Structures are given as structure tokens and as C-alpha cells.
Amino acid sequence: MKLHYIEDNGQEHIVDAELGTTVMSTAVTNGIPGIDAQCGGSLSCASCHVYVEAPWQDNLAPAGDEESEMLESAAAEVRPNSRLSCQLELGPDLDGLTVRIPETQW
Numbered sequence: 001m002k003l004h005y006i007e008d009n010g011q012e013h014i015v016d017a018e019l020g021t022t023v024m025s026t027a028v029t030n031g032i033p034g035i036d037a038q039c040g041g042s043l044s045c046a047s048c049h050v051y052v053e054a055p056w057q058d059n060l061a062p063a064g065d066e067e068s069e070m071l072e073s074a075a076a077e078v079r080p081n082s083r084l085s086c087q088l089e090l091g092p093d094l095d096g097l098t099v100r101i102p103e104t105q106w
């Protein structure tokens with residue numbers, strides 16, 4: 001399956017991703033800039049913040065309480081399509097998922 005990451009400067013990266021991994025881990029594996037993921041996915045840093053592009057937002061389970069609370073500490077503007085990418089597990093219905101990376105994670 002393919003994932004699309006778009007940096008704040010418009011640079012797009014299209015990478016292969018494996019089912020069952022996360023949007024964050026796929027970014028780290030592929031060296032995508034701008035997804036720092038300092039806590040390694042333990043939901044305690046908010047430095048894996050992304051904006052999920054339409055229509056993919058509708059294919060995602062809604063953010064849980066812990067994710068929503070942690071998102072409040074994200075450095076960049078939090079929008080309705082903001083998510084923490086370590087919480088976005090890749091299922092078959094997410095092939096082609098596109099996320100935008102915020103200007104900053106700090």
C-alpha cells in the first residue's frame with residue numbers, strides 16, 4: 001500500500017507501507033522530515049502531529065480521549081483534521097492515505 005506525506009513546503013513523498021504499521025512508524029522508517037515522534041509512539045509527545053487530507057479522515061477511527069488531550073499540546077495549529085500519526089494504524093482501507101506535515105513540531 002502507498003502513503004503520501006506532504007511537507008509544509010509542498011514537497012510530497014510517496015512511500016510503500018505495510019498493513020498493521022502506523023503512519024508515524026512508516027514516516028520514521030522512510031526518513032520523512034517533520035515527523036519527530038520523540039516518544040516513539042507512546043502517546044506522550046505530540047511531535048508526530050499530522051493533518052489528514054480528505055477523504056481519508058472519514059476512514060479513520062476517531063481520536064480517543066488520550067490522543068485528543070495530547071494533541072492539545074501540539075506546537076502547530078490544531079485543526080479538525082489533526083491527528084497524532086502514531087495512533088493511525090494502517091488497515092486495507094487506507095491505501096493512498098495522504099497526510100500533511102505541520103510547519104513545526106516544537
Ligand code: FES
Binds near residue numbers: 039042045046086
Ligand atoms: Fe509521541 Fe505520537 S510519537 S505522541
